Amino acid sequence: MRRGHRPAARSLAERRGGDAPGRSARISRRRLALAAFLGCFAPGAAWGQFPDLVDLSAQYMPGVALEDPRPTRAQVSSYEVSVNVPIPLGERTYLIPGATYHVEAVSYADASPGFDKLRAFHAVDVPVLFVQLLPRDWSLSLRVAPGLAGDFERFDSGLARVSALALATHTLSEKLVLGGGALASFSFGSFLPLPAAYVDWTPNPYFRLEAFLPGFAAAKLTFSDRVEIGLRADVAGNAYAVRDARVTGAWPCAAQPADDPATAQDERVARPEQCVDHIAYSVATAGVTLGVRAFSSVWVTAQAGHSLFRRFEPMNDDDEGTPGGGQSIPDAFFFRAGVTWRIPRT
Numbered sequence: 001m002r003r004g005h006r007p008a009a010r011s012l013a014e015r016r017g018g019d020a021p022g023r024s025a026r027i028s029r030r031r032l033a034l035a036a037f038l039g040c041f042a043p044g045a046a047w048g049q050f051p052d053l054v055d056l057s058a059q060y061m062p063g064v065a066l067e068d069p070r071p072t073r074a075q076v077s078s079y080e081v082s083v084n085v086p087i088p089l090g091e092r093t094y095l096i097p098g099a100t101y102h103v104e105a106v107s108y109a110d111a112s113p114g115f116d117k118l119r120a121f122h123a124v125d126v127p128v129l130f131v132q133l134l135p136r137d138w139s140l141s142l143r144v145a146p147g148l149a150g151d152f153e154r155f156d157s158g159l160a161r162v163s164a165l166a167l168a169t170h171t172l173s174e175k176l177v178l179g180g181g182a183l184a185s186f187s188f189g190s191f192l193p194l195p196a197a198y199v200d201w202t203p204n205p206y207f208r209l210e211a212f213l214p215g216f217a218a219a220k221l222t223f224s225d226r227v228e229i230g231l232r233a234d235v236a237g238n239a240y241a242v243r244d245a246r247v248t249g250a251w252p253c254a255a256q257p258a259d260d261p262a263t264a265q266d267e268r269v270a271r272p273e274q275c276v277d278h279i280a281y282s283v284a285t286a287g288v289t290l291g292v293r294a295f296s297s298v299w300v301t302a303q304a305g306h307s308l309f310r311r312f313e314p315m316n317d318d319d320e321g322t323p324g325g326g327q328s329i330p331d332a333f334f335f336r337a338g339v340t341w342r343i344p345r346t
Contacts, residue, residue, distance in 0.1 A: 050343050051084045051096065051129065057338030061307070063109055064330040073109040074329075078102070084129075086343065092133035100125045100147075102238070118247075121240040121279075123149040125163075137171035141181075149187070150241030150278070154248075158277065158317075159241045161187030167196055176201050187239055188278050189319045220289065228291035232303060237282035239315075247276055276325070277317040284309040285334060297342040307331040 063075030084098035102123040111117060125147030132140045143165040150159040162185070169179030179198035184191065194214065201209045211217035220230025247253060252271035259268050287305015294300050310332075314325035 050086060050094070050131065051098065052082075052340050052342050053084055053086075054341040055082045055338065056080070056340075057301075057336060059334060059336040061332050061334045063107070064332050066329070067327045072111045075107045075109070077105045077107075079105070084127075094129075094131040096129040096131065098127050098129070100127065104238075104240075118151060118242070118244055120151065121149075121238075122152045123147060123238055123240070139169050139171075141165070141167045141169070143167075149239060151244055153245065154243035156241075156243070158188065159243075161185065161239075165196065167198060169198060175203055188241075188315065218289070220291075226293045228289070228299075230289045231286070232289045232305075233284070233286040233308075235282070235284045237280065239278055239280040241278045242276050273316055273318070273320070274322050275316055276314040276322055278315050279312055280315060281312040282309070283307055283311075287334070294339075297344040299340045299342060301338045301340060303336040304334070306333055 057078075057080050059078040061076055063073040066072050066074055080100065080102040082098060082100040084096050087095045087097070089095055100123075104121040106117075106119055106121075108117050125145045127143055127145035130142045134140060144162065145164070146160070146162045148155070148159040149161055152159075163183070164185075165181065165183040167179050167181035167183075169177055171177050177198070177200040179196075181196045182193060183196045184193040186192075197211075197213045199209070199211050206222055207219070208222070209217075209219045214235055216232065216234045218230055218232040220228045220232075222228050242248070250256075251267040252265070253275035255270040256267040259266050265271070285305055285307045287303050289301065289303045291299050291301045308331065310329035311326065312329065314322045316322055
């Protein structure tokens with residue numbers, strides 16, 4: 001979700017009212033597709049360059065009160081591990097298969113009775129990156145990343161997703177690299193193409209500015225090739241299928257034997273348009289980064305800052321927002337720590 005946060009789904013699906021399908025539904029679909037894409041590409045390294053060999057990270061955000069149901073508080077910890085194996089196919093050609101596993105662990109406080117506590121969401125991706133170094137200081141990167149994302153309570157084709165990237169970069173000088181291309185994702189029936197841009201500016205050995213849009217932007221100072229201090233802003237998110245029986249077996253996803261006279265709805269009739277099939281989450285963060293080279297090309301990193309935007313969208317099987325389901329999440333402090341094994345410089 002890469003780095004996403006998921007409150008429970010059933011109570012959200014049972015909310016009455018909300019916007020009818022239309023412009024808000026189209027916005028929700030675009031937001032979902034963007035979240036699914038960012039879960040695969042951001043805030044990792046720009047794929048116009050070689051990715052790290054191994055990257056381990058953990059992120060903490062404190063609990064915050066949900067808008068609905070009140071006074072429930074949700075706290076999320078995120079963990080991720082990725083491995084990449086560069087395989088030279090020639091002097092100027094490389095194939096880099098990899099694997100990434102990401103999990104969101106959710107805990108709750110002051111939850112109201114009947115609130116389904118969905119505890120964990122998982123994402124597994126198996127990317128393959130092809131890099132071709134071209135004449136005149138050009139390079140071409142092609143990346144395809146199939147994967148699965150959901151609560152992993154049950155497996156079906158609805159958990160599958162795939163993302164792709166084509167990026168060309170040009171080394172204008174030893175100090176400046178520019179790149180551009182296109183990226184796309186397909187998940188839960190939505191296809192989203194987007195432009196991509198990359199810049200790497202290193203005016204001197206101590207300062208570097210790097211950005212991969214729409215994923216991240218970072219500026220850092222390096223001291224003695226052992227300490228890095230900088231600023232970083234990320235846009236990230238993910239989309240997860242919900243297959244928990246407490247959601248799929250309850251109304252509105254499934255018809256119930258009897259109607260509840262205390263509600264306006266007839267629970268004996270399922271309402272697929274109100275059933276939560278998957279949840280999308282998007283978040284923007286900014287903060288201060290610190291990296292220390294432990295040995296060889298292994299770095300220990302930390303980042304602390306604050307979220308700038310957080311929102312989740314419960315979606316039905318038609319990839320439309322459930323009525324009244326989407327809500328913003330209060331911004332909060334975050335702390336991220338990790339260990340990275342970079343490709344050694346030669």
